[in-house]
Amino acid sequence: MRATVYGALIIRPRIGRKYPFPKPYREVPIMIGEWWNANVMDVERIGMSTGGVPNIYDAYSINGLLGDLYPCSKKHTYKLKVTPGKTYLLRIINAALNSQHFFKIANHKFTVVAIDASYTEPYRTSIVVIAPGQTMDVLMETNKPMADYYMAARPHNSVAVAGPFSDDTITTGIVHYIGGPTKNSTAKMPILPALNDTATTHKFYTNLTGLTTSRFFVPVPRHPDEKMFITFGLGISVCGTPNGCINSPFRPMISFAASMNNHSFELPTSTSMLEAFANGVKGVYTEDFPDHPPLKFDYTKANLSSSLWMTEKSTRVKKVKFNSIVEIVLQNTALLTPENHPMHLHGFNFHVLAQGFGNYNSKKDMKKFNFFNPHERNTIAVPTGGWAVIRFRANNLGVWMMHCHLDVHMPLGLAMAFVVENGPTLSTRLPPPPADLPRC
Incomplete structure (x- = not known):
């Protein structure tokens, strides 16, 4: 399914209840995916029947669009139009099949407020790391000069080795400030970590903690059986x-x-x-x-x-x-x-x-x-x-x-x-x- 048709299922608080963070102006799903030129069923069947592994993707995507860094894909770039001076809730989902990803928006910072549908202590960061199957909710303030800014996702592998998961390409989208210039050529590109930047990944994951003040926080069960x-x-x-x-x-x-x-x-x-x-x-x-x-x-x-x-x-x-x-x-x-x-x-x-x-x-x-x-x-x-x-x-x-x-x-x-x-x-x-x- 993740190689063909997929979408976001979003769970919101019940009527009358609030988020444990400032109410966002708007919620936006951001889904990282993969694209094959060949039929994905054939790719898996051939790979498994020959004793190897299936061929890797031909491109990554953001909300189903590849971005303008791949050949022939400039017209297929996701654009998020934002109103200046607002707070957006980005619901980031890694629907890719075989890669963790770094995700970053040029000149912007995120506040992580939830992971895998569990609230976290707000964590301020300029980059997030998200593995296949994981979800993440981050707040982003649109408080930068009126311009276009690239959002970009790059795969992460703990070691840079030759193999089926070592390809390194970047998929992009555009954050466009309403009222700003419209030409993508002026968009600012974020500086992404290296493919095998394990230090950044480890720092991000180990800085995440649960929100103890949330009514949904579950204390750690003691004394394992x-x-x-x-x-x-x-x-x-x-x-x-x-x-x-x-x-x-x-x-x-x-x-x-x-x-x-x-x-x-x-x-x-x-x-x-x-x-x-x-x-x-x-x-x-x-x-x-x-x-x-x-x-x-x-x-x-x-x-x-x-x-x-x-x-x-x-x-x-x-x-x-x-x-x-x-x-x-x-x-x-x-x-x-x-x-x-x-x-x-x-x-x-x-x-x-x-x-x-x-x-x-x-x-x-x-x-x-x-x-x-x-x-x-x-x-x-x-x-x-x-x-x-x-x-x-x-x-x-x-x-x-x-x-x-x-x-x-x-x-x-x-x-x-x-x-x-x-x-x-x-x-x-x-x-x-x-x-x-x-x-x-």
Whole structure:
């Protein structure tokens, strides 16, 4: 969907309630996307069937338009007309499939007031970083001289390496002050960070905190019932096509893969996992996803041994009790090639307790945990060579995926699922499906 038709779903306060920040003059969705010249279904099919990865995009876009830095796209540039002296609420959404993005507007500053639909302590910044699947609300004051100003988005990769996610192009839009000059040639261009500017990214993410004065602020749940240490990254697996992977960069019967705790996730093909859980159907998944990786090693070391690359395909889930508190250390690895991973959890918001670089060390890094005002998210960008610690309360019944939001990584197997058991009361038990639910 994100490669074809998409749009913004905006949640506003109920009638009679206000935002916990000054009322904006106007709200404007800003959606960062990707564009392929080829049919996107063919791109994915060919990439997966040959044992490699799909071709990357041909261009990025802002609100569906490519901007005037690509060939033949000058007439396809998004223009935001603003009234001087006002405050605008920009609802920024990264609908791109495979890249985090820096986003900036020349000569303007933002005040971040919400991320992933959770209010934040106002954070003043001239640039934001947003990963695929993330959303962000920022205030922008139109208090600059009457002119045109470029808005621009550039991809971010933690390391500048050759590979499927290393392309570096910029998509643009125009902020036009009503009453100012109209020629785009006079527009001022923002200075964007380098593709691999991890310092800027880390500073931005770690300066975000939750708004404790909001009626919706949820304190950090204490005393976790479940503690998990999950490593993830790229790898290889036995090719699933009968004739092998003819264009595989590895041996003919070996294909690209991705895994969590060395298990490369396979979606079931006959029965949905939620249906299997509700009806007690056996053989659809197993409840033995491990709490720790099978082997300890120097996770972030460059040029790791190829003996660590092979993954095991499975449909394993982690079963947790209703209302239990789950803490997860998300440890990125340098297996096969280093890459950042935006990890998305369905069904829940989680608190981000801490994040950092290197191999997670519980004795040292637990001292960094923020229990006072951590921000809540549903997608956390874990950088190359780094880790993040999240915590959530499992109070939503059913089967919930956790996966990398880089679209190419999901079919490669960088995913797992949680099964939240029924609770003790009727209201905390999974209801039956509606009578008219279509069968798969």
